[in-house]
Amino acid sequence: MARLNLILLAILVACALSVVTSQHKARKLYVELQKEQELARQIEIEWGQLQLEQSTWAMHARIEKIASGQLMMHTPPPSRVQVIAPEQKQ
Amino acid sequence: MNAATQMFPLTLPVWRSRIVLLLLLLAFGVLTGRAVYLQGLNNNFLQQKGESRYSRVIEISATRGMITDRNHEPLAISTPVESVWASPADIEIKPAQMKRLAQLLEIDAGEIEKRLVDTNREFVYLKRHLPPEQAAKVVELNIPGVFLQREYRRYYPGSEYTAHLIGFTDIDDKGQEALELAFDAQLAGKPGSRRVIKDRLGHIVEDVESIRTPQQGRDLTLSIDAKLQYLAYRELKNAVAANRAKAGGIVVLDAKTGEVLAMANLPSYNPNNRAKLEPKRTRNRAVTDLFEPGSTLKPFTAAAAIEAGLFKPDTLIQTAPGRLTIGDRTIHDAHPQGALTVAQVIQKSSNIGAAKMALALPSEKLWSIFNRVGFGTPPLSGFPGEVSGRLRAYHSWRPIEQATMSYGHGISLSLLQLARAYLVFADNGEIKPVTLVKLDTPAASTRVISPETALQVRKMLELAVQPGGTAPRAQVMGYRVAGKTGTAHKFEGSSYAADKYVSSFIGFAPASDPRLVVAVMIDEPGAGRYYGGTVAAPVFSNVMAGALRQLGIKPDAPLNNVVLPPPNTPEIREEV
Numbered sequence: 043m044a045r046l047n048l049i050l051l052a053i054l055v056a057c058a059l060s061v062v063t064s065q066h067k068a069r070k071l072y073v074e075l076q077k078e079q080e081l082a083r084q085i086e087i088e089w090g091q092l093q094l095e096q097s098t099w100a101m102h103a104r105i106e107k108i109a110s111g112q113l114m115m116h117t118p119p120p121s122r123v124q125v126i127a128p129e130q131k132q
Numbered sequence: 133m134n135a136a137t138q139m140f141p142l143t144l145p146v147w148r149s150r151i152v153l154l155l156l157l158l159a160f161g162v163l164t165g166r167a168v169y170l171q172g173l174n175n176n177f178l179q180q181k182g183e184s185r186y187s188r189v190i191e192i193s194a195t196r197g198m199i200t201d202r203n204h205e206p207l208a209i210s211t212p213v214e215s216v217w218a219s220p221a222d223i224e225i226k227p228a229q230m231k232r233l234a235q236l237l238e239i240d241a242g243e244i245e246k247r248l249v250d251t252n253r254e255f256v257y258l259k260r261h262l263p264p265e266q267a268a269k270v271v272e273l274n275i276p277g278v279f280l281q282r283e284y285r286r287y288y289p290g291s292e293y294t295a296h297l298i299g300f301t302d303i304d305d306k307g308q309e310a311l312e313l314a315f316d317a318q319l320a321g322k323p324g325s326r327r328v329i330k331d332r333l334g335h336i337v338e339d340v341e342s343i344r345t346p347q348q349g350r351d352l353t354l355s356i357d358a359k360l361q362y363l364a365y366r367e368l369k370n371a372v373a374a375n376r377a378k379a380g381g382i383v384v385l386d387a388k389t390g391e392v393l394a395m396a397n398l399p400s401y402n403p404n405n406r407a408k409l410e411p412k413r414t415r416n417r418a419v420t421d422l423f424e425p426g427s428t429l430k431p432f433t434a435a436a437a438i439e440a441g442l443f444k445p446d447t448l449i450q451t452a453p454g455r456l457t458i459g460d461r462t463i464h465d466a467h468p469q470g471a472l473t474v475a476q477v478i479q480k481s482s483n484i485g486a487a488k489m490a491l492a493l494p495s496e497k498l499w500s501i502f503n504r505v506g507f508g509t510p511p512l513s514g515f516p517g518e519v520s521g522r523l524r525a526y527h528s529w530r531p532i533e534q535a536t537m538s539y540g541h542g543i544s545l546s547l548l549q550l551a552r553a554y555l556v557f558a559d560n561g562e563i564k565p566v567t568l569v570k571l572d573t574p575a576a577s578t579r580v581i582s583p584e585t586a587l588q589v590r591k592m593l594e595l596a597v598q599p600g601g602t603a604p605r606a607q608v609m610g611y612r613v614a615g616k617t618g619t620a621h622k623f624e625g626s627s628y629a630a631d632k633y634v635s636s637f638i639g640f641a642p643a644s645d646p647r648l649v650v651a652v653m654i655d656e657p658g659a660g661r662y663y664g665g666t667v668a669a670p671v672f673s674n675v676m677a678g679a680l681r682q683l684g685i686k687p688d689a690p691l692n693n694v695v696l697p698p699p700n701t702p703e704i705r706e707e708v
Contacts, residue, residue: 069337076336087212090195094209099290102362120609120691127686 158478159317186329187340191278195284195323196305199312199350201358202391202699203568207294208312210284210305210349215260220248223277233278234272260303261285282693286312288533290358292400293365296416297356297568300403309414311354311568314516321349353570355391360384364677365396368646368652369673375657381418381669383551385677387640387648389574390555390564392513393648395419395548420517423634423653426620426663427602427706429502429540431448431557431589436501438585439490445475445588458532463487466644467705478592479601480707481617483539490538491531498534499526503581505553505563513566521545540618547636551651554638557593557614558646561586590614596641597669600699602706606639606669607665607694608677610687615639615672617664619708625696632656633708637668641676642688645681652678663706 110114157459170178199208216237225233238258247256249501260283262270286301298489299310307316324346329338332638363440364382372380376399384394400415415421435543463485469476477485490498502508508523522544523689536542545619552566562577597606602617618636621628634652640646652668652675661667 069331072337072339073335090198090209093206094211094287094289095144097209098208101289102293102359103366123610123691125610125687125691 151294192324192346197319197351201356205358213261213285214280216258238277249453288403296397322347327669355570360394364394367674376659378656381547381653383651387558387646425540426618428618430486433538449485475592479595486538487535545701558640603665603669613641614643633662635664637672644688669699
């Protein structure tokens with residue numbers, strides 16, 4: 043009887059310790075997860091800012107100004123346009 | 133030695149030891165009782181105290197959804213900014229720090245001090261919406277009692293091009309105008325909160341429970357095409373400036389689906405900087421303002437006359453001598469033409485011709501077509517503040533009213549309604565609801581007139597933009613175009629203003645298979661010219677040409693199709 047009790051006690055202690063370690067591990071992993079989630083949020087915010095930046099740089103008014111002002115681009119006159127109709131399928 | 137002790141043996145009464153034992157037991161009893169009371173019966177207080185040492189409720193912010201055009205180009209984006217706030221109750225600030233803080237926040241040091249005077253308060257904003265980099269510098273100052281709060285600010289890359297359409301949000305990121313207001317429920321997120329356990333270093337180590345799940349705002353994809361929107365705004369702006377007009381509006385519709393591809397108004401404003409915003413500039417005139425359309429309604433009169441079987445496109449109508457007396461009123465054609473066919477009435481825009489057609493019809497027939505193309509009922513675009521226009525019930529029409537309504541007087545509508553009504557001619561007699569949101573499946577359409585009538589009116593509208601019509605300037609290289617001019621005196625107070633006009637042009641292309649409807653309205657052109665054919669038609673032509681090219685729509689005419697009348701021929705003047 044005493045022997046059985048001793049074995050049970052040993053098992054109990056082992057279980058208690060493993061609960062403590064796994065809890066500790068879980069918390070450590072959770073901290074990691076939090077960090078990653080925070081990073082994800084940061085990246086998402088940055089993405090929004092980059093989108094904003096891109097659309098600011100790519101504003102139609104700006105593109106037009108650069109195209110016609112710096113690059114001297116213009117719509118070709120009718121005399122230099124040729125329309126090619128798509129080939130008719132047989 | 134111990135004689136005395138031996139003489140008096142120590143004998144204590146038994147009751148004394150009993151009393152001590154009893155007292156000890158009693159003390160234990162009290163302790164046990166207290167322990168039971170604290171841990172079992174009344175444990176809330178202590179548990180709360182314990183929890184408050186490790187458990188925290190944290191807020192999870194939600195971002196407002198993005199608004200994009202049909203090609204997912206952003207038109208409104210929220211980006212985080214920091215607001216600086218202070219607690220006057222426990223702020224400790226040195227004069228040097230105050231100076232630096234005032235510099236960083238770009239406000240007066242005296243102003244900051246004024247806000248911190250009331251030491252009973254625990255929350256005072258010092259500056260809202262600071263860029264993150266600047267906010268980081270405020271944190272570096274390390275002033276006790278000064279904190280940051282993350283907020284969101286909305287940016288509009290399209291600035292004044294899309295201002296009337298998108299609207300704006302207030303400082304708390306709630307929709308205030310236009311689509312930001314109309315779709316606020318979808319765009320706005322709901323912030324959430326959850327309870328967590330934090331360790332000594334402030335890391336979150338365990339998620340205990342979620343109190344409210346945060347709901348991120350959903351994105352909104354509009355039917356607008358940002359490129360066409362820019363093109364339409366630019367051309368309208370040029371025209372309003374060149375004609376020294378008071379205002380202007382333009383609407384571009386997809387003729388196949390009823391989607392609004394572009395909608396612009398002038399004067400506009402910059403939604404990113406609203407410091408000096410006049411409220412009247414924020415009005416989306418194309419949707420919220422009514423005007424008398426004038427001659428642009430004549431095609432509907434012609435369609436009603438043909439549908440009723442009373443007229444054919446080549447039926448002759450006598451418009452000479454340019455006067456028609458109805459009751460005690462007389463209507464005029466300032467440029468009398470003689471006998472015209474129905475097609476020519478539209479081409480030359482004769483008031484007498486339109487009035488004679490209208491008077492030959494029962495008033496219900498004319499009312500019915502006006503009603504079914506959406507005059508007098510709101511277009512249900514979902515835009516806040518849209519107007520339904522004014523179309524009186526037909527049994528109260530007097531003959532003179534029936535006559536003037538046939539050429540667009542005594543009836544008022546918005547530019548969006550007018551553009552939508554032209555879908556009838558562009559889409560073979562059917563009309564679709566207009567929408568500002570991109571559609572996955574086309575909406576159901578309603579038949580208003582027969583496809584044959586629609587085609588016949590379309591041919592008349594094609595004549596109107598050719599030499600001999602009122603708007604040769606509306607022609608587009610490489611495409612067949614159809615459309616109608618409108619020039620109307622403005623109705624002010626109780627009469628028509630003699631020198632104030634609204635010039636408009638509405639048309640569609642390619643005429644062989646219409647894809648786009650463009651409606652242009654210029655309010656009070658002040659540079660001498662006021663005919664729709666000279667003021668509004670060139671805007672139509674430029675926008676249509678650019679839009680057809682950008683959408684890659686196949687030309688349906690040779691490139692040399694644009695035929696302007698010889699320079700010395702007198703211009704065909706529209707009836708006003």
